Amino acid sequence: MRADAQVLKGHLDTLLLASLENGPRHGYAVREALRAGGARFDLPTGTIYPALRRLEAAGLVTGTWAEADGRRRRSYELTAAGQRRLAGDRAAWRDFAAAVTAILDPAP
């Protein structure tokens, strides 16, 4: 479990960006999207918010406040820079995964 948490931390930014790919989401919905990837990506929800704020400071997402069910809620969407970063991360991950798979599961 701990190893999973460490691995997840290294890829958290990419996973957060990917969770916003199909449109804006607020923090809780981002967390639900990560959980859809399996219990392995079940990190404490409270730590998603600072990560989203950091991505916002880096210009990869933008956050906006809106009123929903009588509560103020902040949702995030990808910026153009965020979309480019996600595309780059995705390509890098596929190359890496293909290289590891080629060694671990060599074709007969």
Add this chain to the structure above:
Amino acid sequence: MTSPLIAGYVGGLHRSLPAALADEAADGLTEAYEHHLAAGAGDQEAAQAALAEFGDLPTVIAEFTRQAPGRRAARLLLATGPAVGACWAAAMIAGHAWTWPVPAAARLGSAAALVLAVLALAIAAASRHSYRRTRTSAYAIPLILALDVTAVTVALAAPTLTWALRIAMAVSITRIAFTARALPRLLAR
């Protein structure tokens, strides 16, 4: 519709974090709680499940602190500061800076501003559990900005613009661009 457990946690968020950050996290926690209530859990059970998913308060505060813009800016400035200082030292030695017509009070003032800025940045950079401490960067960054602007202005008046001086000026101008951009964000919260 909220439980004392949730309200206690939200109070803790508000005591440690700027209002906008605390509000956002509290909304997420309340949503998780309501989610469990809607799924048929009792009040206490729903609150406990929501809190367990959210993470304990010290962990969440520490994560906000670790990723605070003030702390990140402080760490970047402290990491790059010695290189900026070295560029200026080289330029000043090459340009015999001791012969420049800069009043002693200005030299002393600059030195004091630099020491204060480094101290404030060190407090922000070292903070691990206190978001408030990361905001000391907001005091340091105007000082760094003023020092860079002063250094570039003084250098422009130097009798000869050596290469070392040009490099030091370019480095300072780069840092001015960074600090001027970071400042509004740090003052906003």
